[in-house]
Amino acid sequence: MDFEIRKDRRPQGRKKLTRERAAYFQLMQQGYSSREACRIVGIDVRTGKKWRNGRHAHKGREKAAPPIYQEAPPSSGPSRYLGEADRIHIADRLREKATVRAIAAELGRSPSTISREIRRNRHPVGGQYRPHAAQARADARRPRPKPGKIGQNPDLRDFIQRHLDIRWSPEQICQALRAQFPDRPETHVAHETIYQALYVQGRGELRRELAKALRTGRTRRKPHRQAACRQPRFATPMIMISERPAEAEDRAVPGHWEGDLIIGQDGNSAIGTLVERATRYVLLLHLPQGRTAEHVRDALVETVQTLPAHLVRSLTWDQGAEMAAHGAFTVATDIPVYFCDPASPWQRGSNENTNGLLRQYFPKGTDLSVHTREHLAAVAAELNGRPRKTLGWETPAERLHKLLAA
Template sequence: MAFEIRKIRTPQGRKKLVREREEYFRLVDQGVSSREACRIVGINRRTGKRWRNGTNPTKNGTNPTKRRPAQTAHTALAERVISASRHLTANERLYIADHWRAGAGVRTIAVQLNRHPSTISRELKRNAHPTSGDYRPHAAQARAESRRPRPKPAKLAQNPELRQYVQERLNKRWSPEQIVQHLHRDFPDRPEMHVVHETIYQAIYVQGRGELRRELAKALRTGRARRKPRRLAQQRQPRYSHPMVMISERPAEVDDRAVPGHWEGDLIIGKDNGSAIGTLVERSTRYVMLLHLSNGRTTELVRDALVEAMKTLPSHLTRSLTWDQGSEMGRHHEFTLATDIPVYFCDPASPWQRGSNENTNGLLRQYFPKGTDLSVHGREDLDAVAAELNGRPRKTLGWETPAERLHTLLAAA
């Protein structure tokens, strides 16, 4: 008879889910996955995982609770196959102990338990007996459980000698890294006197972990009383003085390439960053225009070259320009005022947002190889390369050429 999920779903209080628990383990023993067993008996997947791993979270951390009846070592493999836990179980530790004593290697045990060899090697080194070096599974399990609860007491708070050593050297304006290295040199055989430099920083900066006096922060190189967070790419300072309009605000019509007149732009850079060529690609036709920047790539020169190029086109083919956040576009607002063309900027480190332009830059490297001086190419050379690219048939255009597509648009206007 199929298991019937209880209809009353209110919390059970002190009454445990005995019937669900028994059915869950019965299904697991039959080879049903943990996720499917949870679905059948009507419990959350985390509840099943908690039953399987033998721990139950409380307000003060994790405390051992009633465990599943012990299984013999030869069933550990089957339990691991259906287990999603990243922690070794008691049965797996029994399996490791039995086979390690029998002479099996680390990789052999790892394959049998479907674990990474590093997991087994780390377990044997970390949880071995400190004196004899023997691996005792029940003691190893106890040590692993004692390390699991959080939060852990800070090492500097527990060891007055270590705390005094660190404070004295901070007063001498030593850096945390210098202190850590001297701890290893002065106390080579006392691991309780060893910490990493992050431990010292945490003791100074983190609220609630002030094992070191807060005034010691003034002895650090920076002298900051608060830690300065590292910025992510999305949190960087504005690159330009005038606000950017991001690509997320670009009209939806640009994405499907159905409406012509939306351009993507970039620079290809020459040897030693000393020269550059501007590239423009129209998104719907893949038509290419090259900007001659013989005198450099300052913001004024790039602005003027863009204005000159866009004024050669009819208004219905100059709807928008998308660029990366290169410093050469520092005068983007002046370009917009001169041409009435809005500029949209890609997100940091997101070249795929200008895919057509990036692809074209790769094609241009056939003519302008990396590591060469691009200033030797004149206006006529750039026009010839652009004409050759625009005369190539493209698969994405149904084997038409960009020049033919652009001519069709101009004729229709």
């Protein structure tokens, strides 16, 4: 409370006790009884009762008045919030010395939910848990929007504004606050709090022109995660895997390949892998100069031109940047490229499995540029000569030879 409690308790006539009334209701919200709150603030018990319940009209004396204290509306939130009945149950069980875990099990809640509720909403002085006062405090905290931390603390706001004026970033300001005021947690904010004070319209916690002091100089945020605002990944539009022919999906017709890269030490080297879906036949791409889109395109064109035309019908790849030149590859070979959905490696299951087998020959964290074209061909031949359970214990080379003979 920001005023001194009256020492002179004599009646003051019709003086408006605005500040006393606010303090009275603040104490009531904290769980004090009406009589206790009246004694602390220095008002008569009947005055508190009138504030709380209103008064009836008396003939020739005073008019009726509605209650000043408005009960918080009942919570209409989802069931994940504790309700008044839950809080009454918690209070009853606490009086019976029940454990937090037992109360949580009875209410079907997490023990941390119950312990957090007791810690937040118990009496600030005595420590007793009073369910109706706890419900009122919870309802008072729930409405949105809430006043921001920066707007409520003038010293914090001035500190941030001064450092934005000298071109500090929000993250640098947050670290400086923690270093200079380690014992004042009310001044510790996250950098996102500063960004919201600058960008969220209607808050007014920081001057809008301060946004121009940020590195980007933007006065509005640029969204990156909205699907409608994303930039196309490649210059040539992608054909997604959902448009791939059904014959490729059921592996009935050979000639549909899956491709990927296995990456070497520090991402500086790579080997391309191609796996035929029907036979699991493996081809390895030699990329000694790097894994740019142009290098991968040239290696793919060179490799598929060594195969019969009826054994190269399509290629499925993930959305890696190495396939930025997929349009040029399709023009050169007349082979369509289909792209998997983001974060969906199972859509190239055969290729992912083969990459795992290849890691026995090319361990992670090693330089893959040292392997010659001849060595890659020997590794591919060894894999293609290994019997596979999924092929009825035939080898990929035997299955491919049957297709070529037919």
